[in-house]
Amino acid sequence: MAAERQRSRAIDAILQKERDQLRKNRDPRILILGSGDSGKSTFIKQLKILHGGGYCDDERKIFRSLILENIRDSILSIVATASENGIHFTNSETKKHIDEIFAYYRVGTDEIARYKLTKQIASTIFAVWSDSEIQDVFKRRAELKASVMVPDNAQYFLGNVEKFGDMQYLPSNEDILNTRSMTTQITETIFEIEKVNYHFFDVGGQQKYRKQWTPFFDTVDSILFIASIASYDQFLTEDPSINRMVDAIQLFSEIARHPLLKHIPITLFLNKKDLFEKKVPFSDVVKHFPDFKGTAGNVKHAAKFFQKQFETECSDQNKQLFIHYTCCTDTEAMEVIVVTVIQAMLKKEFQSIGML
Ligand SMILES: Nc1nc2c(ncn2[C@@H]2O[C@H](COP(=O)(O)OP(=O)(O)OP(=O)(O)O)[C@@H](O)[C@H]2O)c(=O)[nH]1
Ligand SMILES: [Mg+2]
Numbered sequence: 001m002a003a004e005r006q007r008s009r010a011i012d013a014i015l016q017k018e019r020d021q022l023r024k025n026r027d028p029r030i031l032i033l034g035s036g037d038s039g040k041s042t043f044i045k046q047l048k049i050l051h052g053g054g055y056c057d058d059e060r061k062i063f064r065s066l067i068l069e070n071i072r073d074s075i076l077s078i079v080a081t082a083s084e085n086g087i088h089f090t091n092s093e094t095k096k097h098i099d100e101i102f103a104y105y106r107v108g109t110d111e112i113a114r115y116k117l118t119k120q121i122a123s124t125i126f127a128v129w130s131d132s133e134i135q136d137v138f139k140r141r142a143e144l145k146a147s148v149m150v151p152d153n154a155q156y157f158l159g160n161v162e163k164f165g166d167m168q169y170l171p172s173n174e175d176i177l178n179t180r181s182m183t184t185q186i187t188e189t190i191f192e193i194e195k196v197n198y199h200f201f202d203v204g205g206q207q208k209y210r211k212q213w214t215p216f217f218d219t220v221d222s223i224l225f226i227a228s229i230a231s232y233d234q235f236l237t238e239d240p241s242i243n244r245m246v247d248a249i250q251l252f253s254e255i256a257r258h259p260l261l262k263h264i265p266i267t268l269f270l271n272k273k274d275l276f277e278k279k280v281p282f283s284d285v286v287k288h289f290p291d292f293k294g295t296a297g298n299v300k301h302a303a304k305f306f307q308k309q310f311e312t313e314c315s316d317q318n319k320q321l322f323i324h325y326t327c328c329t330d331t332e333a334m335e336v337i338v339v340t341v342i343q344a345m346l347k348k349e350f351q352s353i354g355m356l
Contacts, residue, residue: 027190027197031216033255034226035248036206036237037152039271039328041183043226044202046334049173051191063171064164066179068117071161072105074154075125081146082137094131097124122165129158142233142283149237152230152275153178177329186212193342206238210251217260224267224341225252229306229325230275233283243288245306253313256321265320267341268310274327276303 032040048054055063079098082089089095104121128134141150156178163169183204190197201220203213228234231244256266280299285292294301307323314321322344324337 027199028221029199029201029216029219030222030224031201031203031213031220032224032226033203033213033251034205035228035231035244035251036182036204037180037244038205038226038228038231038248039269039326040202040205040226041181042177042328043224043269043334044187044189044200045177046328046331047189047191047200047338049177049331050335050338051193052189055173055176057170060170060176063176063179064169066181067157067164067171067175070151070153070178070180071117071125071157071164073148074151074158075101075128076105077146077148077150078134078138078141078154078158079128080148081141081144081150082134084146085137085144087133087137089131089133091131091133094128094134097128100124101128116167117161117164119162119165122162125158125161129161139282142279143287149234151180152228152272153180173331174329177331182206184209186216193338196342198342207236208238214260217258220261220264222265222267223255223261224269225255226269226271226328227252227310228272228275229270229303230272230279232285232288232302232306233279245288249309249313252310256314256316256319263318265322266314267322267324267344269324269326269328270303270307270310271326271328273303273325274330 032043034040079101089098101121101124104124137144138150138154157164160175183202186201186203189200189202191200192198201216203209203216227248228244231248234244236242236244236247252268255261277299280302281297284296285294285302285305286296289305292302292305294305303325310323311321322341324341326337327333
């Protein structure tokens with residue numbers, strides 16, 4: 001019996017040595033996981049800006065059409081939310097402008113919205129966005145019923161809409177970071193950071209794309225899990241009956257406990273902290289999380305509460321968990337975080353096998 005145990009331990013040791021050897025001979029691999037719309041692809045864009053040579057003019061031009069789509073989706077979703085909730089606008093100019101916007105997006109529909117935004121329609125959209133009743137709809141969007149959710153980048157693009165009316169305008173880094181386009185396929189991007197080539201895998205976070213993730217678990221060195229902390233009052237695009245934060249915590253739990261990821265460290269970004277700080281004062285946490293005992297409107301209490309929820313799901317003492325509050329659209333803040341994260345999440349792992 002003892003001999004058998006000894007043999008089994010010896011085999012384990014050989015296998016571990018082989019795995020370590022394999023790691024030693026290849027670049028580190030980081031899998032970026034999390035629910036849809038949490039900021040995974042935005043983090044990759046940020047890495048491209050910080051460590052991948054940035055965006056050339058041709059690439060910037062390509063983002064223009066996506067921005068125009070995001071503008072259209074933003075304004076139409078807010079107007080639709082108002083209409084679904086029986087909210088009528090008192091300002092007759094606003095009513096006229098909304099009719100103009102509908103007419104604009106109706107003619108030739110997508111073609112126009114995708115490739116053109118006239119100066120005139122841009123200022124009409126801006127006028128509607130500036131209306132105090134529209135602003136009120138936007139602020140109360142979480143409590144109003146809506147068949148189409150107002151996107152998180154609505155404030156950014158509608159507040160800046162007039163500059164996109166100029167066809168010559170080339171999108172800035174900030175514009176690019178604020179665009180939204182759902183990921184459907186896993187993509188691998190390599191960035192050289194402090195002389196090491198890191199392979200980042202960006203996945204689609206919506207439910208139907210999650211089955212693509214598992215084949216990558218075998219060979220990954222570290223997990224970066226991104227959750228939107230601002231999502232506590234939102235529902236999944238793919239299933240409006242599920243609260244986004246509940247989904248993120250459950251998903252995190254599955255990842256933290258997954259047998260194939262047993263010794264894999266996790267870095268957790270509690271992302272969109274800028275939106276979180278703005279919404280907590282008027283979107284009550286307790287309405288969506290009845291267990292919340294903190295003071296209503298207190299950002300720190302709310303942040304602590306959500307952080308605890310994630311920590312509880314990763315209670316294994318042998319598992320490393322690093323948590324950061326982030327704003328993935330903020331290049332300056334992310335520059336510091338990227339280096340900290342890279343060093344912390346891979347140092348221990350690779351130190352033990354003599355790679356760093
Ligand atoms: N204000 C703000 N917006 C953010 C932040 N991080 C991401 N966003 C925006 O949130 C939206 C969704 O981000 P993505 O990076 O596309 O989300 P994703 O996790 O890749 O989503 P899927 O591809 O569907 O899994 C985009 O419009 C981003 O600009 C943040 O920290 N603050
Ligand atoms: Mg994505």
